[in-house]
Amino acid sequence: MSFKQIIKKIHLRLGFISGIIVTFLGITGCILAFQHEIERITNPYQFVEVQENPVLKPSKLQEIAVQALPEKHIHGISYHEPGKAIVATFYSEDYYYLVYLNPYSGEVLKVKDMGRDFFRIIVNGHFYLWLPPHIGQPIVASATLIFVIILITGIILWWPRNSRFSRQNFSFKWIRAERLNIDLHRVLGFYASWILIFITFTGLVWGFQWFAKSTYWITSGGKQLTEFYMPTVDSIPEQKPVIPAIDVLWQRMTKEYPSAKVLEVHIPENDSSAIEVAANPDDKTYWKADYRYFDQYTLNEIEVTHIYGKLDSTTVADKIARMNYDIHVGAIAGLAGKILAFCASLIAASLPVTGFFIWRNRKKRQQRPLFQ
Numbered sequence: 001m002s003f004k005q006i007i008k009k010i011h012l013r014l015g016f017i018s019g020i021i022v023t024f025l026g027i028t029g030c031i032l033a034f035q036h037e038i039e040r041i042t043n044p045y046q047f048v049e050v051q052e053n054p055v056l057k058p059s060k061l062q063e064i065a066v067q068a069l070p071e072k073h074i075h076g077i078s079y080h081e082p083g084k085a086i087v088a089t090f091y092s093e094d095y096y097y098l099v100y101l102n103p104y105s106g107e108v109l110k111v112k113d114m115g116r117d118f119f120r121i122i123v124n125g126h127f128y129l130w131l132p133p134h135i136g137q138p139i140v141a142s143a144t145l146i147f148v149i150i151l152i153t154g155i156i157l158w159w160p161r162n163s164r165f166s167r168q169n170f171s172f173k174w175i176r177a178e179r180l181n182i183d184l185h186r187v188l189g190f191y192a193s194w195i196l197i198f199i200t201f202t203g204l205v206w207g208f209q210w211f212a213k214s215t216y217w218i219t220s221g222g223k224q225l226t227e228f229y230m231p232t233v234d235s236i237p238e239q240k241p242v243i244p245a246i247d248v249l250w251q252r253m254t255k256e257y258p259s260a261k262v263l264e265v266h267i268p269e270n271d272s273s274a275i276e277v278a279a280n281p282d283d284k285t286y287w288k289a290d291y292r293y294f295d296q297y298t299l300n301e302i303e304v305t306h307i308y309g310k311l312d313s314t315t316v317a318d319k320i321a322r323m324n325y326d327i328h329v330g331a332i333a334g335l336a337g338k339i340l341a342f343c344a345s346l347i348a349a350s351l352p353v354t355g356f357f358i359w360r361n362r363k364k365r366q367q368r369p370l371f372q
Contacts, residue, residue, distance in 0.1 A: 004157065011153040012359060014146050019352030021129070021143035022150075026349025028126040029199070033329060033342040035119050036284065045100050045110040050082045055103040057251075058265045059244040061086055064106045065099045072097060076266040076276075077246070080283065085109055096120070127206070141207025147348075148200050151193045158190045178361050185354035192347035195340055199348075202328035205321075212321075220317035226306040231274045233295045245275055245296045253277050253292070262289075268296050285331050287322035 040046065058077045065088035066074055072090040079086060090097040096114040101107065114120045121130075128136030204211045216225035241248075246265050253263055261283035266276040275296045280289035290310050293302040303309070307318040314322070326332040330341030 007153045007156050011150060011157060012355075014150050014153075015352060015355050018143040018146040018150070019356065021140065022147050023349045023352050024129075025126060025140065025143070025203075026345045026347075026351075028122050029345035030342050030349070031122050032119065032126060033338050033345065037338075039119070043110075046085050047083055048085050048102050048104070048109070051104045053104045055079070055086070056101075056106050057244075058246040061088060061101055061103075061106060062246070062267065064101060064108065065090075068099050068108050068111050069097055074267050076264050078262060078264040079103070079250075081261050137207060141204060144200050144203045144207055148197070148204070151189075151196055151200070154189050155193055158186055178357075181354050181357050181361075185351060185358055188347045189351050192344045195344035196348055198327055199341065199344060202324045205324050216317055216321055219320050220315060223317065225321070228306045228308060229304070230269070230276070231293050231302040231304060232272045233274060233297060235297075236271050237297050241297065245294070245299060248299060249275055249277055249294055253279055257281075257290070274302050284334070285326045287319065287326050287332075 061077050062074055065077075069090050072095060073092055075089040075091040077086060077088050085100040086103045088099040088101060090099065098110075098112040098114060100109040100112070102109060124130055127133075127140060129139060130136070131139070201215075205215055206212075213225050217223065246267065250263070250265050253260075253265075257263060257279040260279040260281055262278070262280040264278040264280075266278075268275055273296070274293045277292045277294070278289050279292070280286065282288050288311060290312075291304075291308045292310065293304055294300065295302060307314060307321050311319075323332055328341075330337035330339070333340070
């Protein structure tokens with residue numbers, strides 16, 4: 001058995017094992033590629049009329065939002081660019097709500113149960129197949145790892161033997177349906193594989209801790225990835241500050257980041273938790289954000305050693321790790337990147353289908369009687 005015959009068997013068998021899941025991940029990936037753009041059109045409560053009046057402080061918005069969801073724990077208040085609503089996040093293991101508020105009047109524009117949100121449902125399917133995370137995530141991650149091997153073996157099988165075959169491998173032949181199906185699988189698969197490699201690798205970073213740590217170890221030159229942690233305060237005073245700490249920090253960060261598209265103030269989880277403030281100059285990606293942590297009593301800044309600190313303090317490996325989501329959805333390259341991610345995901349969804357028909361047609365030819 002030749003080398004390419006062995007590769008072909010590996011490619012075929014792994015395709016049967018992971019095909020259904022790969023098609024599902026490709027379809028859901030297409031849906032999620034333009035999530036923000038679709039939500040801008042379909043969710044008018046995200047927008048408000050710009051006024052000359054000052055926007056409300058976080059403590060006031062917190063008070064209003066908590067009245068809308070009195071039995072839930074508020075996680076943070078997000079300020080966006082002028083013309084967009086304030087978003088209060090309520091989050092725990094049992095629920096996830098967003099409360100949209102008018103930044104000038106505090107009017108509640110929408111209370112959104114993210115458990116029923118269409119895109120949130122698609123995300124849960126994409127990550128966990130709508131199974132419990134400890135079951136669904138390993139299945140998705142394993143199928144993704146298998147798909148990486150399929151992509152590599154597919155490129156090996158595609159690689160032309162000589163220049164004549166090289167020209168054929170880059171074009172479609174509209175001779176008959178069976179031939180067209182083969183070309184859809186081989187040609188589209190080859191073109192998409194160079195994008196899908198990035199999408200699958202970033203998916204594996206989420207799926208396997210060992211893969212995430214190994215990637216960081218390689219890109220950092222042998223350093224260990226520090227797990228995320230929330231810093232705590234040194235001591236709790238008997239009397240709390242008169243002015244809410246989140247208001248003071250919000251005002252301070254507003255001056256430090258006048259061009260921030262998103263400024264999020266996190267509410268302390270308890271009396272010993274620090275306050276996190278995130279400032280992002282780009283509301284279409286996440287990796288550029290500065291994450292700052294402060295003592296909720298003294299307002300002194302607390303330095304952290306994980307990757308989610310100030311962007312200027314991060315290493316190249318830290319930045320690559322931060323970019324993982326933005327690379328996965330194509331947002332790292334703007335609209336063009338999202339279009340590429342969408343097309344690659346669509347092709348990925350089609351590969352198991354066209355591959356199955358290639359196998360079935362060959363099976364029929366093998367079973368065809370010699371004389372008819």
